[in-house]
Amino acid sequence: MSIEEIDLHASLKKHFGFSGFKGLQEEVIKNVVAGNNTFVIMPTGGGKSLCYQLPALIKDGTAIVVSPLIALMKNQVDAIRAVSEHEGVAHVLNSSLNKTEVKRVKDDIINGVTKLLYVAPESLTKEEYVDFLRTVKISFMAVDEAHCISEWGHDFRPEYRNLKTIIKRIGDDIPIVGLTATATPKVQEDILKSLGMPNAVTFKASFNRPNLYYEVRPKTKNVDADIIRFVKQNEGKSGIVYCLSRKRVEELAQVLQVNGIKAVPYHAGLDAKTRVKHQDMFLMEDTDVVVATIAFGMGIDKPDVRFVIHHDIPKSIESYYQETGRAGRDGGEGHCLAYYAYKDIEKLEKFMAGKPVAEQEIGHALLQEVVAFAETSVSRRKFILHYFGEEFDNATGEGGDMDDNVRHPKKQVEAKEDVKLL
């Protein structure tokens, strides 16, 4: 089928009920349908899934989708099934399936019913699966969260490293679609190289979030009081406060509660029931604030988070961008406030001490960027976008006056009264 013959808008409406494409989606989809290697870089929430889901539904054969998280794969499969006539249109292939279930998946693929096959990268190392996939028609291979392939990314997964070899074994000329929300040029290079697609057509959306206000304050011993004041000034609004340690999360949640603020803790040390309860309380607005470690956020889709506070500075600009990115998803106000003390950087350096040297070097380099960001007098937005390889002109760009360094140019961001916090 040629691209001209397909009415992409009609397919979009039919399969997903959407009346138009977002951002670069249409161009990307045309390129994927045409069978080219494609590289998609869009911020979280940009609509990357559709860039492979729609082509998969249109094209002959089955698209293999590699994704690192079983929960995310299941969500997508459920969503696709909900809008399809045949349940077999999408499947997950993983180690938890029994023989009968695996047979059912294989039959659906052989019979041309399955358009999307989601697999975790470790499942693809199974000989049996690879041998099977060699024998069927694969439309293309989508590697979601492709930054997992890079040690420079924030979520390196060694299993992703083998993908290139495995894809080649499944079929020599299978088009590859890599997708990520990580915009740093280093990670991008790594992805193109590691997936073996130097010639991929690259689509990169802007990472500018014009409605977010960025601010860094020096972290003094009064940080808790400062946070309380900030939250009280924003009474009734939803917000997230990120802390490095579980202990600090618990302490700060309590301090906020004692001060009459509706706050709950969230970290991986809490039992699953409590975590779900606290997350739901946040979504249902039974609590205003979640004090959390980075365990909180993946897959949380609350559009009206009005502030994200970093009690502790994150370990990379990317983490900072991802975490602050949870504010203002609805396009409304989103205040991003980070507290910075150089002592916290030293603490993060210490955490890396036991790790392999290469990893330490990368971690150190990423931290230096965080220091530069925290201490810069340049526009925060300009800094972040530059880090992501994007030129930003504050005079003409959207959100050009939305950070502390632009609004209050003389302010020095330097922590004078560092304190031990753990």
Ligand code: ADP
């Ligand atoms: P990403 O993977 O880039 O973070 P998703 O693929 O999860 O983003 O999409 C984010 C949200 O945008 C989802 O709720 C999705 O349904 C919605 N979405 C995607 N494309 C469109 C579109 N063309 N029109 C309306 N909503 C869309």
Ligand code: MG
């Ligand atoms: Mg995604």
